[in-house]
Amino acid sequence: MTVPKLSIENVSMVFDTNGQEFVALAPVNLEVPAGRFISLIGPSGCGKSTIFNIVAGLQAPTEGRILIDGQDATGLIGQVGYMLQKDLLLPWRTVLDNVILGMEIRGTPTAEARDRAMPMLQRYGLAGFEHSFPSKLSGGMRQRAALLRTLLVDMDIVLLDEPFGALDAQTKARMQEWLLTLFNDFGRTVIFVTHDVEEAIFLSDDVYVMASRPGRVIDKMPVDLPRPRDRSIVSTPRFVAMKKYCLDLLHGAAVPETPPAPIAA
């Protein structure tokens, strides 16, 4: 068996507040093969963001290890691309200069970084806004810029923390399709966090369902829908059944052992 791109081995997070132990994350094991798109869904407080912070090296786990390509990367920063919920574009930089931030931090000369970023902006829906400041952009465009900034650092693994959470339904749908195009073009390994079950199923190869108190992964649901996926897929019986299964799990109305039976395509 090949080495998974990312392994989360027995990672747990326990906080000690005034002598009281609080388990933010019960031991989690997760393996993500290269080039897969996985989603984590769960109620707030289930430790989704904690997992991301640990994988990104921004928080040290109480126990466990993070392996990237089989090598220990626990507590190392700059090993994965991480896009937070907010776009976090710097207001004093143009879109172009915001997008190259990651490359700049990694030591790419500014001129070279700009040359690389320019065609990307044009290709992925930001043409004409390269030299605008973020304040002139719509919410969707700001998210595009933030995502391109994450992808341009050339990390194999990309963590996306509810990137479309604050967008309106139409923009969100458009952004999801745009993200799938990017996923296709860049071939990265993506871990996506969302509360939106439909979004998770539409985008992913695997959906991990999480629960809170303590935060833990309760099930892994493979999504065997063919790609490329059209928006109409959301009303197919197979999709609806998967959605219902996830929702039932989230609401504690189902046990993990009974995933919906695959329907022959």
Next chain:
Amino acid sequence: MNSPTSTLPANSLPMGSTAGNKSTPPKRIARRLPVQKLWPMWAIVATQAGVLVVFVALWEIAANTGFIDAFFWSKPSAIWSTMITFFSQGDAFTDIAYTFRSTILGFVLGTSVGALLGMSFWWSRNYALIMQPYIICLESIPKLALAPLIILVFGMGLSSKVAIATALTLIVSTLTAYSGVQAVDKDQEKLFYSLGASRWQVFTKLVAPSCVPWIISILRVNIGLALTGSIVGEFVSSQHGLGRTILYAGSTYEIALVWVAVIVLSALSIVMYIGVTWLEKFLRKGVVH
């Protein structure tokens, strides 16, 4: 009236009926949104000039008729002639340049050193915590009370005036820059570190630019403080400067000269405000959009 979807309580009467309805309907207040009409610009300026002319004229008349004592208050015509003598002597420009120089030097020193000091607290939480009580102590000292001591240490020359102006502006700048540092978005910092940034990169690319609007906000206050510092320094002991001119004129009862110096100081202050406004615009261009 009795529609099936009505949710009115059973005992309430249908609308429009007055029979048995004891309560009068609430009084309606008919009030229009107050709208202020703006005068044209020329009318505003003309009125402003008019107020000045009337004020000066009243002052002149009151002094001439003995309504106010011209010995203490002087009068516009005397001030005008003193102004002409003041500027026809070479000393005027030496004095103006002296006060101007110490103010600008104190402003630049106090603001920049203060801003750097404030931003330096970002580097270490321990260092910031250790320094905190000292900064608060320094802030609470009435700096002007130290003026005689500063003159003793730095001498009667320019450096003591610069030192007082710096003392007045430094701590305010430090505290403001430190507030700027504390207001840096933690998620923004997280993003930088997730990209593998070093502390120095976070400082130069995030913390410093984030602090610029905070530093801009203190510039106007500081130019006024620096001017105050220079003048007080000149009051305590000096051989030049507009502050010394005022002190000298006051002690020799040349009240008209006091007014001349005050008017020149106001003009100087306006010039420096314009300079600071320009500086603000220049700094803002880099960080605010």
